[in-house]
Amino acid sequence: MLALVFEDALHLVDIDPPIPEPHEAVVRVHRAGICGTDLAISRGYADVRGVLGHEFVGEVVDAQMAPQWIGRRVVGEINVACGSCGRCRAGLGNHCSRREVVGVRGRDGAMAEEVVVPVSNLHEVPDVLDDDAAVFVEPLAAAFRIIEQLDIDASTRVGVWGDGRLGLLIAMAMATTGCGLTVVGRHSHKLDLVRHTGATLRRSDDVMRPDFDVAIDATGRSAGFADALRHVRPGGTVVVKSTLAEPLSLDATRLVVDEITVLGSRCGPFEPAIEALAAGTIDPRPLVEMVYPLRHGLEAFEHASRCGALKVLLDPRS
Amino acid sequence: MLALVFEDALHLVDIDPPIPEPHEAVVRVHRAGICGTDLAISRGYADVRGVLGHEFVGEVVDAQMAPQWIGRRVVGEINVACGSCGRCRAGLGNHCSRREVVGVRGRDGAMAEEVVVPVSNLHEVPDVLDDDAAVFVEPLAAAFRIIEQLDIDASTRVGVWGDGRLGLLIAMAMATTGCGLTVVGRHSHKLDLVRHTGATLRRSDDVMRPDFDVAIDATGRSAGFADALRHVRPGGTVVVKSTLAEPLSLDATRLVVDEITVLGSRCGPFEPAIEALAAGTIDPRPLVEMVYPLRHGLEAFEHASRCGALKVLLDPRS
Numbered sequence: 001m002l003a004l005v006f007e008d009a010l011h012l013v014d015i016d017p018p019i020p021e022p023h024e025a026v027v028r029v030h031r032a033g034i035c036g037t038d039l040a041i042s043r044g045y046a047d048v049r050g051v052l053g054h055e056f057v058g059e060v061v062d063a064q065m066a067p068q069w070i071g072r073r074v075v076g077e078i079n080v081a082c083g084s085c086g087r088c089r090a091g092l093g094n095h096c097s098r099r100e101v102v103g104v105r106g107r108d109g110a111m112a113e114e115v116v117v118p119v120s121n122l123h124e125v126p127d128v129l130d131d132d133a134a135v136f137v138e139p140l141a142a143a144f145r146i147i148e149q150l151d152i153d154a155s156t157r158v159g160v161w162g163d164g165r166l167g168l169l170i171a172m173a174m175a176t177t178g179c180g181l182t183v184v185g186r187h188s189h190k191l192d193l194v195r196h197t198g199a200t201l202r203r204s205d206d207v208m209r210p211d212f213d214v215a216i217d218a219t220g221r222s223a224g225f226a227d228a229l230r231h232v233r234p235g236g237t238v239v240v241k242s243t244l245a246e247p248l249s250l251d252a253t254r255l256v257v258d259e260i261t262v263l264g265s266r267c268g269p270f271e272p273a274i275e276a277l278a279a280g281t282i283d284p285r286p287l288v289e290m291v292y293p294l295r296h297g298l299e300a301f302e303h304a305s306r307c308g309a310l311k312v313l314l315d316p317r318s
Numbered sequence: 319m320l321a322l323v324f325e326d327a328l329h330l331v332d333i334d335p336p337i338p339e340p341h342e343a344v345v346r347v348h349r350a351g352i353c354g355t356d357l358a359i360s361r362g363y364a365d366v367r368g369v370l371g372h373e374f375v376g377e378v379v380d381a382q383m384a385p386q387w388i389g390r391r392v393v394g395e396i397n398v399a400c401g402s403c404g405r406c407r408a409g410l411g412n413h414c415s416r417r418e419v420v421g422v423r424g425r426d427g428a429m430a431e432e433v434v435v436p437v438s439n440l441h442e443v444p445d446v447l448d449d450d451a452a453v454f455v456e457p458l459a460a461a462f463r464i465i466e467q468l469d470i471d472a473s474t475r476v477g478v479w480g481d482g483r484l485g486l487l488i489a490m491a492m493a494t495t496g497c498g499l500t501v502v503g504r505h506s507h508k509l510d511l512v513r514h515t516g517a518t519l520r521r522s523d524d525v526m527r528p529d530f531d532v533a534i535d536a537t538g539r540s541a542g543f544a545d546a547l548r549h550v551r552p553g554g555t556v557v558v559k560s561t562l563a564e565p566l567s568l569d570a571t572r573l574v575v576d577e578i579t580v581l582g583s584r585c586g587p588f589e590p591a592i593e594a595l596a597a598g599t600i601d602p603r604p605l606v607e608m609v610y611p612l613r614h615g616l617e618a619f620e621h622a623s624r625c626g627a628l629k630v631l632l633d634p635r636s
Binding site for chain 1: 364369405410452467514540543551552553556559560561562564565566567568570571572573574575577578579580581582583584602
């Protein structure tokens with residue numbers, strides 16, 4: 001089958017179809033999304049090797065121990081914990097040190113005709129959701145993770161820094177809380193994609209008061225983090241969503257004197273993401289710039305890595 | 319009266335005694351402590367000007383609107399909030415942006431024969447506490463702040479990095495929670511000062527597993543922060559207590575992938591500090607290296623700034 005594989009560089013290659021364990025399912029991929037982590041991996045980040053792709057939607061075509069899943073359209077959680085270590089037993093499977101991560105660590109991903117994931121990682125996609133929306137469940141779940149970590153309600157002033165793929169999804173997720181939302185970016189046409197949420201839209205060079213309860217950095221740049229940090233109120237929280245190669249610089253005096261919290265945030269819960277998409281509360285499809293056939297995957301990566309590109313999807317069936 | 323004043327440099331000068339507002343008290347200082355912030359200020363940190371000193375114990379000699387305080391031995395909280403801004407009304411007076419801080423910002427401090435503080439900042443010192451212990455209430459309160467911010471109990475694995483003045487006080491405060499405590503430092507003779515707490519004592523080059531729930535950096539060095547960060551478990555918290563001139567470097571990938579929380583922590587509650595000292599649960603007096611007469615204040619600062627020095631106190635009455 002055709003697959004996008006990173007070894008020394010990104011290659012489009014023909015490989016053997018994956019062979020599932022009995023507790024796993026084979027999913028025929030309908031869509032796979034290219035995200036910032038994929039782009040970083042394609043530049044050598046974290047020494048990842050294998051088939052890329054951790055945002056996907058597809059149809060189950062095989063599931064030895066759970067045949068009832070065959071024929072269902074699914075998305076899949078990407079962390080595969082060992083299930084037996086101390087962290088797993090403490091319910092921290094997402095932080096299992098022996099975990100595999102689909103398309104990121106130790107497991108082939110979904111930029112291929114087929115991907116294998118444990119049945120227990122699957123979530124069925126409601127019929128009302130088309131593939132172009134459902135492929136956003138994984139990154140949107142990561143946005144909902146922030147709501148799981150922090151107490152955010154209508155009284156919370158939330159700022160989102162970054163108008164890229166991740167920043168806009170986070171803004172859409174935050175808007176569901178009814179919080180006082182401001183989105184800070186560099187491109188009016190991208191900020192416009194979340195205008196319907198009622199958020200206040202700001203250019204990143206606008207002068208603002210440092211009174212956000214929560215400032216979320218999704219810029220992928222250390223300068224963006226510094227800007228978010230500058231705008232949080234004393235006692236407030238800066239959430240970091242972007243893995244960055246460069247270290248963040250943190251003003252210890254500001255951190256201590258103003259008792260700021262800096263919080264890392266990674267993968268999140270699929271249920272609220274699926275619900276918000278199914279209810280139409282969130283429609284991420286305007287973020288899709290192009291759907292490429294998988295056989296044009298290298299071109300798709302080139303497109304996705306252009307400055308300012310939003311979502312680029314791969315279709316292994318066309 | 320005699321006072322240690324920082325202008326362009328630290329000077330011992332004779333100044334007019336302070337004149338209190340009606341709601342303020344005049345405290346005749348028995349002891350003032352020299353802490354890391356004072357040393358930083360004496361090197362030009364944060365452009366502080368005026369009489370230094372924010373750790374003190376003394377006797378009230380004047381209090382126009384609260385004469386019942388006269389003759390009582392007291393310690394004093396150092397933040398003086400405006401009382402009327404949004405943050406003050408929200409109960410965040412410690413983060414009032416117009417606040418004054420005794421000996422640090424806008425208010426003369428306690429390295430003088432007398433210091434003036436609002437009566438509402440005073441706490442009476444129980445007779446059982448001598449001056450050399452009571453002068454530790456303010457820094458010990460800052461240590462107890464961590465217990466106020468985080469949920470720490472017998473099941474929590476806590477690591478304290480730093481065996482200086484602040485690190486040892488934090489270790490003593492943490493030990494009162496019954497948590498699983500490890501103290502990491504570079505000097506056996508200083509670590510020995512907290513051996514009685516039952517803490518595990520480690521040299522900073524010992525190899526340890528990264529499984530602390532809470533890692534507290536009180537080293538005052540960015541390398542210490544990095545070490546604390548390295549040893550916290552996924553989902554754990556790194557507490558930063560030291561204001562540092564140099565920026566901290568933060569590995570964003572570690573922060574995000576392991577969902578670490580970094581928490582700044584400043585001033586804390588006086589009550590638990592006074593209680594622990596009065597009950598004898600904490601005895602910080604072994605940290606005192608020397609008590610200097612205030613008239614030898616410059617020499618005292620020189621002593622306190624020596625590498626590895628613990629607590630140096632000033633006595634304005636001798």
